[in-house]
Amino acid sequence: MNPEQLSTAIVAALTTLVDAGTLSLPDGVPSTVTVERPRQKGHGDYATNVALQLGKKAGTSPRELAALLAEELGRAEGVAEVEVAGPGFLNISVEAGAQGAVAAQVVAAGAAYGSSQTLAGERIDVEFISANPTGPLHLGHTRWAVVGDAISRVLEAAGASVTREFYINDRGNQMNLFGASVEAAALGVPVPENGYHGGYVADVAAQVVAEQPGLLELEGPERTAAFREAGYAVQLRQQQEQLDRFQTHFDVWFSERSLHESDDVATGLEKLRAQGHLFEDGGALWMRTTDFDDDKDRVLIKSDGDLTYFASDTAYYVNKRERGFDRCIYLLGADHHGYVNRLRAMAACAGDDPDRNIEVLIGQMVKIMKDGEELKLSKRAGTLVTLEELVDLIGVDALRYTLARYPADSPLTLDAAEMTRQSSDNPVFYVQYAHARVSSILRNGADLGVHPAQEDFDPSLLSHEKEGELLRALAELPRVVASAAELREPHRVARYLEDLAGSYHRFYDSCRVLPMGDEEPGDLHRARLVLVAATRTVLANGLALLGVSAPERM
Template sequence: MTPEQLSTAVHDVLGGLVERRVLTLPDGLPARVTVERPRQAGHGDWATNVALQLAKKAGTTPRELAELVAADLREVPGVGAVEIAGPGFLNITVDAGAQAALAADIVAAGASYGSSRTLAGQRVNVEFISANPTGPLHLGHTRWAVVGDAIARVLAAAGATVDREFYINDRGNQMNLFGASVEARALGEDVPENGYHGGYVADVAAQVVAEHPGILELAGDERTTAFREAGYAVQLRQQREQLERFGTHFDVWFSERSLHEGQDVVSSLEKLRAQGHLFDADGALWMRTTDFDDDKDRVLVKSDGDLTYFASDTAYYVDKRRRGFDVCIYLLGADHHGYVNRLRAMAACAGDDPDRNIEVLIGQLVKIMKDGEELKLSKRAGTLVTLEELVDLIGTDALRYTLSRYPADSPLTLDVAEMTKQTSDNPVFYVQYAHARVASLLRNAADLGLSVDPEGFDPSLLTHEKEGALLRTLAELPRIVASAAELREPHRVARYLEELAGDYHRFYDACRVLPQGDEEAGDLHRARLVLVGATRTVLANGLALLGVSAPDRM
């Protein structure tokens, strides 16, 4: 019996009390009833504080309301006992059979277990990397490549329709400098002083010449432009390939140029002017963002006629809303705190609700330590260490898991040796080892002619304390995923997996699953195999939400 099923049962009990006029709720029934694990062991399997929440509205005391709910809840099939604690908490104990039946449901659900319809009907755009196509992706991009992807995964698992979007900063003088740098490398000349000096530029230049052998026959601005565009294509392709290898897929690669090549910027500004939020001053065009808590008004078109970056930001947001997204989530770096209020104000100027239609998440800096020193220099980029180098050094799974298990707004200092060691105090190893241990046990079961049979087992046999603890944790995954999605906090999944791995290891140590020696396989062995199969499903599903593999052998 899952917490969701119990929540529905309590909700139905409240509805029945209202229908029988035993209870009056002027504001109607709550949308949902929260059912959680009790804080103290021995206080039942699940608990709810619904009586404390509704008593005042119902014109009664929490304890009196709890007594009414408890009396009917005890008659619900699968509920073993209901006790009232303190001022009116309801502590619920589930029948062992009803609780253990969940194991079969998990095995049957497979990869879909943990998913819900909590956010069904919402279209969400998650923009979580915004980079120039002028160099390799680096450590700053790496954190968002992990966290943004994990946010998108939990949102989709909670029922939302999600698009992952990469914003390509392919407009501006940096593109011209990049093109000139690639051209200089191809010609064997010095790179411009303010150009790009990393060793990767020579690699890009060589690839451009290999793909476009006639490019060196061009001259002047035509050749520089050709190198810029060809270098742009090579570098962007490399960024795509690096991210795909890292397990981060984008549905949309959105070019900043495209906003200016079409009429997107012009039409966006016309829309805002029609709504009365633009004004002219000092020969420039401004947005009156101070009407919506920004610290100052923002320039859109400068006095020389050039568009500002904020004009692009505005057109880009309007374009997203035009594409039908209900919520636009931006994941920005630690140096972008000032963008939060201006983007929210911009959404308000566009006629939207900044509390509903736009979210700006700020990620803090990450330091990677190796042998007591911070990794700063890249062999190829010359400055920041690259995503590709980090993967080579740490590994995709260890890097993804470690970066996803902390809140994005917390600064991190991580050590290479700690992330890569093969011991139980390394969280990623601990969780993956639990899955590998499950897989090994199931292989041994197959050698004995046993398999996970969710239809042919007796759930009432799973009465051991460690079996109950494991089942209660398995039941939590849908709630954890929904919470991670609603709060945009995928680290909740990682912490849950560590708790689950611990519960499985304790169960394994206390409860023998397979027969030994000449012992015949019995019903208890078969029941425990179903529980093991359910654990494997949940570990694999949780790791998949973080983009981390679930190995069968370690």
């Protein structure tokens, strides 16, 4: 019996009391009830504070309501005992068979276990890397590559249709400087003083010349422009390859240029004009964002006719909404706090609900330490350690898991040696080892001819205290995933997996799963193998939500 099933049983008990006239709820019976695992042993398998929430509405004390509900709920199938505690808490114990059935339900659901339809029908765009195609991706991009992808995964698990979007900052003077830098490197002359000086520029130039040797025969602005476009293509391709290696895959690579080469900017401005929030002053075109809590109005077109970056931001948002997205989520770096109000105000100026259609998340900085020193210098980029170098140093799984297990708005200082240490003190190793351990047991069981076959499964046999602890942990995954999706906090999945791994190790230390020696396999062995198989499913599903592999051998 999982928390959702118990919630349904409590709602049914409340409905029965209301229908019988024993209880009055003017606002009606709630559709769901929060059910949680108690923090202390001896307080049952699950607990709920529903009587505390409804007592005043029902015109009775919470404890009296809890007593009524306890008596009715005690009749529900699978419920062994209901105890009223304190001012009106309900501590609920379920029958071993009802609790053990969770294992079979997990195995039957397989990769779908933990998913829901909470956000079904909602189309969400998640933009979580915005980078110039003028250099390698660095540590700041790395954190968003992990967190943005994990947020997208939990949103999909909650039923949403999610598009992962990379915004390419491929317009502006930085592109011209990059082109001139690549050209200079290809010609063997000094890079312009205000250009790009990292060693990677020479690598890009060499690749451009190898692919298009004819560019060297061009001259003047035509040659510079050709090197700019060829260098752009090489650098963007490298960014895409690095992210693919890092298990972060984007559905859309959106070019800033395309906004200006199409009618998107004009379309965006017309939509804003129709909403009545544009005005002219000093020869410039402004958006009156102060109507919606921004600290100042924003310029869209300067007096010299040039468009501002905010005009691009506005056109891009309108473009997303016209592509049919209900919610546009932006993941921005720590230096973008000032963007929150202006983007929300921009959405309001476009006629949208800033609490519904746009969401801006701000992440904090990460430092990686190695041998007591902060990693800052890159062999190829010069000033920032790159994603590629981090993957080579730490590994995809360790880097992704570690960055995913902390709230994105928390500054991080991480040690490379601790992230790669193969010990139980390293969270990613601890969780992956648990998956490898359960996989080993299932292989060993197969060798002995013992399989987790559900037709032979007797859930009531899983009555040991540690079996119950593990079953309750397995039942939590759907709630954890739903919460992670609702709050945009995928670190909840990582912390849950660590708790689950601990529950599994305690179960394994207390409950022998496989027969020993000449012992004949029995129903208890098979029941425990189902529990082990369920644990493997949940560990694998949770790791997949973080984009981390679930190894079968370590």
